[in-house]
Amino acid sequence: xxxxxxxxxxxxxxxxxxxxxxxxxxxxxxxxxxxxxxxxxxxxxxxxxxxxxxxxxxxxxxxxxxxxxxxxxxxxxxxxxxxxxxxxxxxxxxxxxxxxxxxxxxxxxxxxxxxxxxxxxxxxxxxxxxxxxxxxxxxxxxxxxxxxx
Amino acid sequence: xxxxxxxxxxxxxxxxxxxxxxxxxxxxxxxxxxxxxxxxxxxxxxxxxxxxxxxxxxxxxxxxxxxxxxxxxxxxxxxxxxxxxxxxxxxxxxxxxxxxxxxxxxxxxxxxxxxxxxxxxxxxxxxxxxxxxxxxxxxxxxxxxxxxxxxxxxxxxxxxxxxxxxxxxxxxxxxxxxxxxxxxxxxxxxxxxxxxxxxxxxxxxxxxxxxxxxxxxxxxxxxxxxxxxxxxxxxxxxxxxxxxxxxxxxxxxxxxxxxxxxxxxxxxxxxxxxxxxxxxxxxxxxxxxxxxxxxxxxxxxxxxxxxxxxxxxxxxxxxxxxxxxxxxxxxxxxxxxxxxxxxxxxxxxxxxxxxxxxxxxxxxxxxxxxxxxxxxxxxxxxxxxxxxxxxxxxxxxxxxxxxxxxxxxxxxxxxxxxxxxxxxxxxxxxxxxxxxxxxxxxxxxxxxxxxxxxxxxxxxxxxxxxxxxxxxxxxxxxxxxxxxxxxxxxxxxxxxxxxxxxxxxxxxxxxxxxxxxxxxxxxxxxxxxxxxxxxxxxxxxxxxxxxxxxxxxxxxxxxxxxxxxxxxxxxxxxxxxxxxxxxxxxxxxxxxxxxxxxxxxxxxxxxxxxxxxxxxxxxxxxxxxxxxxxxxxxxxxxxxxxxxxxxxxxxxxxxxxxxxxx
Numbered sequence: 119x120x121x122x123x124x125x126x127x128x129x130x131x132x133x134x135x136x137x138x139x140x141x142x143x144x145x146x147x148x149x150x151x152x153x154x155x156x157x158x159x160x161x162x163x164x165x166x167x168x169x170x171x172x173x174x175x176x177x178x179x180x181x182x183x184x185x186x187x188x189x190x191x192x193x194x195x196x197x198x199x200x201x202x203x204x205x206x207x208x209x210x211x212x213x214x215x216x217x218x219x220x221x222x223x224x225x226x227x228x229x230x231x232x233x234x235x236x237x238x239x240x241x242x243x244x245x246x247x248x249x250x251x252x253x254x255x256x257x258x259x260x261x262x263x264x265x266x267x
Numbered sequence: 268x269x270x271x272x273x274x275x276x277x278x279x280x281x282x283x284x285x286x287x288x289x290x291x292x293x294x295x296x297x298x299x300x301x302x303x304x305x306x307x308x309x310x311x312x313x314x315x316x317x318x319x320x321x322x323x324x325x326x327x328x329x330x331x332x333x334x335x336x337x338x339x340x341x342x343x344x345x346x347x348x349x350x351x352x353x354x355x356x357x358x359x360x361x362x363x364x365x366x367x368x369x370x371x372x373x374x375x376x377x378x379x380x381x382x383x384x385x386x387x388x389x390x391x392x393x394x395x396x397x398x399x400x401x402x403x404x405x406x407x408x409x410x411x412x413x414x415x416x417x418x419x420x421x422x423x424x425x426x427x428x429x430x431x432x433x434x435x436x437x438x439x440x441x442x443x444x445x446x447x448x449x450x451x452x453x454x455x456x457x458x459x460x461x462x463x464x465x466x467x468x469x470x471x472x473x474x475x476x477x478x479x480x481x482x483x484x485x486x487x488x489x490x491x492x493x494x495x496x497x498x499x500x501x502x503x504x505x506x507x508x509x510x511x512x513x514x515x516x517x518x519x520x521x522x523x524x525x526x527x528x529x530x531x532x533x534x535x536x537x538x539x540x541x542x543x544x545x546x547x548x549x550x551x552x553x554x555x556x557x558x559x560x561x562x563x564x565x566x567x568x569x570x571x572x573x574x575x576x577x578x579x580x581x582x583x584x585x586x587x588x589x590x591x592x593x594x595x596x597x598x599x600x601x602x603x604x605x606x607x608x609x610x611x612x613x614x615x616x617x618x619x620x621x622x623x624x625x626x627x628x629x630x631x632x633x634x635x636x637x638x639x640x641x642x643x644x645x646x647x648x649x650x651x652x653x654x655x656x657x658x659x660x661x662x663x664x665x666x667x668x669x670x671x672x673x674x675x676x677x678x679x680x681x682x683x684x685x686x687x688x689x690x691x692x693x694x695x696x697x698x699x700x701x702x703x704x705x706x707x708x709x710x711x712x713x714x715x716x717x718x719x720x721x722x723x724x725x726x727x728x729x730x731x732x733x734x735x736x737x738x739x740x741x742x743x744x745x746x747x748x749x750x751x752x753x754x755x756x757x758x759x760x761x762x763x764x765x766x767x768x769x770x771x772x773x774x775x776x777x778x779x780x781x782x783x784x785x786x787x788x789x790x791x792x793x794x795x796x797x798x799x800x801x802x803x804x805x806x807x808x809x810x811x812x813x814x815x816x817x818x819x820x821x822x823x824x825x826x827x828x829x830x831x832x833x834x835x836x837x838x839x840x841x842x843x844x845x846x847x848x849x850x851x852x853x854x855x856x857x858x859x860x861x862x863x864x865x866x867x868x869x870x871x872x873x874x875x876x877x878x879x880x881x882x883x884x885x886x887x888x889x890x891x892x893x894x895x896x897x898x899x900x901x902x903x904x905x906x907x908x909x910x911x912x913x914x915x916x917x918x919x920x921x922x923x924x925x926x927x928x929x
Contacts, residue, residue, distance in 0.1 A: 127611060128619060135623035143631045143660050147638060150656035154649035172651060189785055189865075189874055208785040209865030209874045213845045249649050 449481025770889025
């Protein structure tokens with residue numbers, strides 16, 4: 119095999135591999151991207167219903183209630199302007215507590231409640247997820263979160 | 268006093284590192300080889316100073332010097348002594364010091380084990396490593412000084428992050444850093460080769476053992492990290508596609524590609540320019556990983572630091588290192604390219620496919636990790652890319668990789684015949700399909716398709732590897748004795764490939780067959796999963812050195828016989844208001860039982876998490892086997908022979924080496 123043909127094979131395999139991977143990757147990223155919304159955005163109807171999304175805010179003190187008999191828990195999330203009810207079934211993370219900034223991943227019901235399948239509360243009590251911090255600041259100023267396209 | 272001594276030692280280390288990187292330049296300008304060689308003692312002095320600085324910081328932790336900000340932030344007088352050691356690298360500043368120490372350690376290792384390299388090449392390698400050290404010392408001294416004093420001194424320390432108070436975190440970061448930083452050696456070798464414009468077979472033979480050793484450390488480090496996340500984070504997952512995990516995984520994928528590409532360069536003289544490029548990429552991804560973790564740009568468990576000055580510094584440093592290496596490659600790459608020819612059906616082609624797959628896999632992880640950051644930076648909304656993305660891209664790539672892995676070692680270098688391969692591979696193919704089908708049929712549940720796919724590929728790797736061993740031994744008179752006399756290079760490859768198969772079995776079966784339950788249990792309640800009866804006895808109190816805990820008690824029975832007691836804890840550390848879940852694990856070769864406490868639900872009832880995880884240990888066992896394979900390969904005879912006979916014959920390939928690899 120001549121060096122030229124060898125190089126052609128090399129380049130051919132590279133191009134095929136990269137094209138395949140790029141296609142796979144972009145399809146996958148399009149399908150699995152999770153957008154973040156603040157409670158205000160959800161109230162304004164900016165968040166799609168029935169699609170998985172992330173909502174972040176502070177847990178409203180006094181709003182956490184448990185169903186007797188199973189692990190369903192219900193709480194409100196707020197950005198200090200609007201709030202949103204979240205239901206979750208399972209064990210909450212160690213750092214979940216009233217007043218703490220958390221992110222819930224799940225889908226919106228037609229009634230505008232979030233059914234979460236994951237609740238994240240990270241780091242220590244001083245830490246605030248950056249998305250939540252920004253949402254709070256914007257809500258405080260009366261501004262708007264950048265709307266995802 | 269001691270912290271000032273440490274600070275001073277750090278400054279001296281910076282100065283010696285500058286000298287280390289400048290001596291060879293001056294030597295080249297003045298045509299004075301003796302001046303260039305001064306880089307060697309400079310490198311050793313730099314290591315001594317850095318070690319002194321590290322010892323001072325350790326001393327500050329052991330003596331509880333809370334007038335040092337870093338100590339006050341990450342320690343506490345109730346912290347047990349062994350955690351005071353690991354607290355040294357428990358946060359940003361100290362882990363950078365560990366980085367620098369390990370880098371200077373690798374440099375000293377290069378000065379010790381590279382006496383056989385041509386002098387000019389050797390000092391160039393040391394100079395490049397010195398330049399990287401300079402960057403890290405500057406970073407520490409300018410933005411993240413671990414010796415900074417706190418005025419007025421704190422009376423009591425803040426305590427080490429409870430998550431990090433664990434054996435896994437004593438050993439995981441040093442291992443990972445040994446790997447990260449170890450990739451600086453092949454990087455420096457590559458840059459030195461580009462400077463000299465020459466890349467002969469001897470170069471690959473020098474580079475290969477260093478690369479494999481760094482890869483072994485990285486493999487062990489990532490495996491330990493996965494194991495730690497499993498038992499410490501309280502979720503029972505072994506891989507989260509967390510950006511910080513990805514940061515260590517990308518260099519690993521690239522280093523794996525590099526090892527395979529080096530094999531081709533060494534044996535056949537092909538892919539040379541590509542090998543150099545991979546060496547540059549692998550270390551660049553190590554630096555990028557450091558940037559991602561250390562600059563605090565990520566939303567992640569590990570982001571300790573949130574200071575833009577640091578981020579900008581690392582980004583600039585990354586740009587300079589990677590940029591200059593790539594420019595050098597663009598200018599001089601032509602000089603090192605070319606090499607042995609090969610046909611389409613050849614081991615070279617298969618290793619090329621291996622390389623493309625690994626690089627593409629690495630790039631897809633990079634895309635998933637950086638895409639949210641880029642969108643956010645451009646103000647296009649806040650998104651996150653979860654595990655589904657990584658799984659849907661990664662799994663197909665890995666399956667193709669495993670298919671190729673089976674064929675590669677059985678294929679001949681240079682050219683082979685498709686007919687020979689088909690005849691050879693017929694039986695392994697049939698055996699692996701049957702093995703996969705047999706296991707899938709005996710298992711229950713809806714994960715069968717997954718189990719079938721995973722096990723077919725794992726069995727394929729095992730069957731083809733076994734065939735490879737058998738074909739080796741057939742040439743011997745005493746096959747069984749011959750098993751222990753196989754060349755270490757071949758044995759290492761075999762074990763590492765089997766490790767990959769073991770890991771695939773673990774991942775497949777854990778994913779498809781695990782049972783996970785979140786339950787409400789009152790004392791006396793029982794629950795059964797996968798044939799194990801968990802009886803919740805209740806929750807009591809327990810005390811630790813710097814925490815108090817609620818300790819659950821769960822009895823586990825099988826067929827009516829109690830065989831294990833599990834004690835999951837909910838710990839409250841003195842200086843942290845948040846509780847910490849400490850899972851209880853009953854480990855086994857074919858299954859783990861996992862229990863963790865949630866919260867109290869009133870009336871003595873608790874939320875309890877109970878898992879049955881079949882074959883999860885195999886994931887880490889596979890990782891360790893891969894690392895073992897790497898260790899065996901490095902101890903191969905030809906590297907030892909090469910060390911003895913190298914001088915003066917660097918231009919020729921050693922025939923012994925080519926034969927050993929087959």
